[in-house]
Amino acid sequence: MKNRILFVSVVLVVGLLVCACSASNPLVGRWEYASGSYVYFFGTADVIEFKADGTVVENDYGEEGKWTASDGNLTVVSDWGGTYNFTFTVQGNTLTIVDSDRDTIVYTKRR
Numbered sequence: 001m002k003n004r005i006l007f008v009s010v011v012l013v014v015g016l017l018v019c020a021c022s023a024s025n026p027l028v029g030r031w032e033y034a035s036g037s038y039v040y041f042f043g044t045a046d047v048i049e050f051k052a053d054g055t056v057v058e059n060d061y062g063e064e065g066k067w068t069a070s071d072g073n074l075t076v077v078s079d080w081g082g083t084y085n086f087t088f089t090v091q092g093n094t095l096t097i098v099d100s101d102r103d104t105i106v107y108t109k110r111r
Contacts (some may be wrong), residue, residue: 026090027069027108028052036105039063039097041076043083048107 034078038044045058052085056067056076065078074097087098093109 014037025050025052027067027074027088031095031107032110034094034106034108036096037103039086039099039105040101041082041102041103042079044105047110067104067107 012099023045030047030049033044033046042048042058042061043060043075045060047059049059049069051057052068054068055064057064063078064079065076067074067076069075069088072087072089074088076084076086077086085100089096096104096105097107098104
């Protein structure tokens with residue numbers, strides 16, 4: 001019984017740590033188009049969503065991919081196999097994404 005309680009406690013703590021780390025990523029959430037031009041993968045989608053599980057979705061075509069981000073660099077690997085590299089900044093509720101052609105798009109966080 002003691003081992004079972006210890007096991008459940010460890011699982012809960014690890015789960016909380018994973019959730020806390022994911023939630024602290026400023027990209028996680030639903031973003032709505034504010035301004036800018038067409039950028040690779042995202043196009044000019046009205047809404048994009050970065051999920052804590054590493055999935056990103058753009059709503060115009062329902063395209064999905066996996067994302068990773070570090071030090072202002074964002075990589076998206078689309079479900080159809082393309083890999084896209086961006087730079088990004090998050091300032092308050094504003095996300096700015098710049099693609100490899102230096103095209104820029106701006107989104108506002110909604111949730």
